[in-house]
Amino acid sequence: MERLKHVVTQIAITPDCRLSELPLLHRSLLPLLSLASSIYRFSLFLRRRLYFSGLVHQRRLPVPVISVGNLTWGGNGKTPMVEFIARLLDEAGIGPLILTRGYSGGDEAKMLHRHLLQTSARIGVGANRIATAASMFERHGYVNSCDTLSEKLSSPYKSVSGPKDERIGVVILDDGMQVPDTQLRMIESTVHNIDATLPVFHSRMAPSHFFEVKNPHSRLSPRTVQNMVVLCVSAIGFPNAFAQAISKIGPLHVDRLDFSDHHLIQADDIEMITERLGRLKHEFNVEAIVVVTEKDYDRDPVILKQLCCLKVLVLCSSLQIMPLSAWTKENFRMNLKKHLIDSLQEMNKK
Structure with a gap:
């Protein structure tokens, strides 16, 4: 399989x-x-x-909804974008609720929970997202006044330092869609035909630091792997981007072991990793290190500790909006606010 x-x-x-x-x-x-x-x-x-x-009844939530999806094969940075938007909302004083289906052990949910622990963001995991949202609303409450949300969104941006509203103000759907037989240029053409003024922002995943599997609270510079032999082990949708990110840091050599998306590392896989590391040591006459993604770590942090005699690092990255032309991070923030305000006005009419 x-x-x-x-x-x-x-x-x-x-x-x-x-x-x-x-x-x-x-x-x-x-x-x-x-x-x-x-x-x-x-x-x-x-x-x-x-x-x-109207043959199928639509269920509506009492707060605005942002759907974050991907138009091509998985591994396009959907989860980092969810985190990025959640932080923008938190900084505006609005508590976001992230709804995710929690596929294959819920690695995305675990990663989001760890990253957003110090924010007002809530994370609901479940296949029935309406039921999950209802449960979270009952537990934490929600901002049922469109005027309150509009006021927060219309205010000039500032980081909220006082007590934060613990109620849920916006729902973010971690809502993947895959179109494996459609080329990206066809998708871009379709999008521009729909609306020539549609804002298109460019982003990238920038490595921020590593931490050791044996010590999750450690924080190591990306330069840690420079001039080292690295084995990239991953089970994500697009492992090429992961391997390329490591290569750009400047290691001596990068090898890779790719598993299918959401694959759970097994004992047999540990043997395969150990064997590959032995071959790398024989070839380069130095100890190689293993680097995995955060998703791979969160899927099963215990199994990776079986590589007890080896150094296993976890790469942490963050999404950055690339300032191209007029489309900067601040433009992204303002566009997000505008669409949420428009959504609130539509909700007021109904």
Whole structure:
């Protein structure tokens, strides 16, 4: 099963123009995957039509909702964007509720909880997000006055240092969508055709620090891995970005061991990692270190401690808005506020 997942991932990240270069096994799956994608696309179309026609009842939450999704294969920084928006709302004095389905052990939820521990953000995990939201509203309350939210959003930005409103003011949906057979340039073209004035912001994941698996409270500079032999071990949607981020820091050599997205590291995998490290030591005559992502750590921090005689680091990164043209972090903040205020005005009309 792990091999099949790896094959599907390789197909998904391969541009259409290079599909013919894939091995025979990969190409033999293309018709089946294309059919599955067509069925999935039709089901989404049918679902939307049922909602728009009123045949399926829409459930509305009493506060504005921000949906954070991805238009291409997973691993595009959706969870860091959720955290980024949650921090902006917290700084504006608005308590966000993050709703996530908690796939495969809830690694995203664990990471968000650790990062947002000192903020007013709440995290609700569950497949039924309406029920999860209702439970969180009952437990923490919510801001049921649109005027109160509008006032906070309309006020000039300032970091709130006094007592924060513990009630929930905005819901953020960690809402992934995957379109594996659609190229990014087609998506960009469609978006611009919908609205030529649609703001497009560029972001990047910037490594901030490492911490040791044996000591999660440690904080090591990214330069720690410079001139070292590194084995990148990951089970995320787009491991290329992870390996590239490590390479840019300047290690002596970067090797990688990629598992399928959300894969749980097993005892057999630990043996494979140990064997690969032995080969690297033989080749470079130095001890190699293991680097994993935060998601891999949060999925199962205990199993990684089985590499007790080795150095295992966890890479921590943060999302940054790249200041291109007029689209800066402050522009992003103002656009977010504008859309939330527009949403509140629509809610007031109903």
